[in-house]
Amino acid sequence: MSLLDASLIADIPPFQGMKREYLVELLSKAKSERYENGRTVFTQDEEAHSFFILLDGHIRVVRITPDGDQVIARYISSGELFGIAQALGLERYPANAVAAVECVVLSWPGTLWNMVAEKYPTFATNTYRTVGIRLQETQDKVVELATERVEQRVANAILKLANQTGRKTEDGILIDFPITRQDISEMTGTTLHTVSRLLSAWETAGLVKSERKKITVTEGHKLAVIAEGKREL
Amino acid sequence: MSLLDASLIADIPPFQGMKREYLVELLSKAKSERYENGRTVFTQDEEAHSFFILLDGHIRVVRITPDGDQVIARYISSGELFGIAQALGLERYPANAVAAVECVVLSWPGTLWNMVAEKYPTFATNTYRTVGIRLQETQDKVVELATERVEQRVANAILKLANQTGRKTEDGILIDFPITRQDISEMTGTTLHTVSRLLSAWETAGLVKSERKKITVTEGHKLAVIAEGKREL
DNA sequence: GTTCATATTTGTCAAAACGCAAATTCGAAA
C-alpha cells in the first residue's frame, strides 16, 4: 500500500465538506492500485467485495446481455465513485468495470460501508447524491433511446464525452482516451457500421476529425444541432 | 387526516424490520390522501416537497421531453415508495406522477427526510435498497432499448405488467388498471400503431385478449418466447 | 521492415418500424 495524503482526495466531490481529520482516517483504510488499460476492476454478477473511487484515468462500465451483446452504461472520470453496490444493498456488481486507459483506483472493503456511512454522514450524503444524479442520467438515456434517432444519439454521446473528458488541442476537443466505433455503438444502441458512416459524413462536413480510436470535435455547436434533431444545418 | 393504524404499513417492504413503536411514530407524521384516476401527485421539475408511499392503486411515472414526447418510466404498485427525491439529494422531481386508477397515497414532508433517515435507519436502508433495485431496472431498460426489437420490448412490457399487477381471471391474467396502446408505446419506445398491430396479431394467435384499455395475457409462455427474441413459436 | 490482428470504411440489400391517412369502434356523458 502506497502513501496516501489527504490532499489527494480533499478536493474531489465525494469528499466535499468532510473534516481533514476524517479524510485521513478514511484514507488509512483505503487501498490504492494501478490498473493498466484493459484490466478489469470488477465483473458483472461477481460478489461486491469493495467500493471504489477513481483517482486518475477513465473506467468503462459495461453490461453484458445473456446473448453476448455489450452495452456501455457509462464512463467514469477521475474523482468519481463507482462500484458502490453496498450503498444500495446490492450483493453483486451489476456490470463490468474495465480500465479504458491507465488508471489509479482507490478502494475500500465493502464490509466497511455501513461503518463509513455512519461515521462520515457527509460522505454518505454525497454518495447518495451521486446515485441520484446517475439514476437521472440513466433515465435520460432511456428517454433518448425511446425517442431519438441514431444520428442524434451518436452526436449526443460524442458531445458528452467531449465535455466530460475532452482535452483541448489545436484541432478542437479531443476525447481523452482511446475509443472505437464499436464502443460508441455500444453506448448508443446501434452498430459500428452506422457509427462509422456517421463519423465519415461528419468528417467530410468538417464537424469532427477522427483517426483510429481517436475522435476530435471541431464544430461542437453543429454537432449539437444534429443532436437536437435537426436534419441539416 | 384520517386514522392511520400501524398495521396499515407494517407488512409492506419499506417498513420491514421496523419496531412497531417507530411505525406508529412515523405514521403520526404522515398524511393520507385519495387520488382519483388521472389526478397528478407531483409534476416534473416541481420542487420536491414530499416523499410518498402508495397504499393502494397504481401510479404512472412519466417523463416529458422538451419536444413533448412522453416516456413512461415505471408503474408504481401498492406498497412501493415513490417521489423520494430527498433521499437522493434532488431538489426537484424528475418526472410526473399520475394516478392510473383510484389511489391512496401516504406522504411525508420532504423536510422530514433527514430526521427520518437518522432516526429510523432501517427505513433508510430499505429505501436505498429500493433505489438500488430501480437503478438496476432502469439500466435493464437501457439495455433492452439498445439491443432488442420493438416486438420483444412490447411483449416484455406486457409480461412485466401482468406479473407485477396482474389479476387472475377466467381468461388469463388481466392487467389491473386501464392501459392504452399509447401507454404501452410510451413504455417501449415505439408508436401506438405498432403496438396495436402487435396486439392484433397476438390476439389472432391466441396469446392475449384485449379490449379498449384492457389487456389479458392468456398464453404467457408464448409471449415470453417472443420476448426472448424468437420470431415464431 | 514485415507481419498480423484489429479497426475502419464502404457498398448493396433487406427488414423493421414509422408516418400519414382514414375508417371504425367504443363508452361515457348529455
Added chain:
DNA sequence: TTTCGAATTTGCGTTTTGACAAATATGAAC
C-alpha cells in the same frame, strides 16, 4: 337513446437502420 370524443384498427408508402460482405487502413509486435 343519442352524441361525441377518445381509442383502436388497418392500409400504404417511405425512411431508417441493420445485416452481410468485402476491401482497406493502421499500428503494435516481432
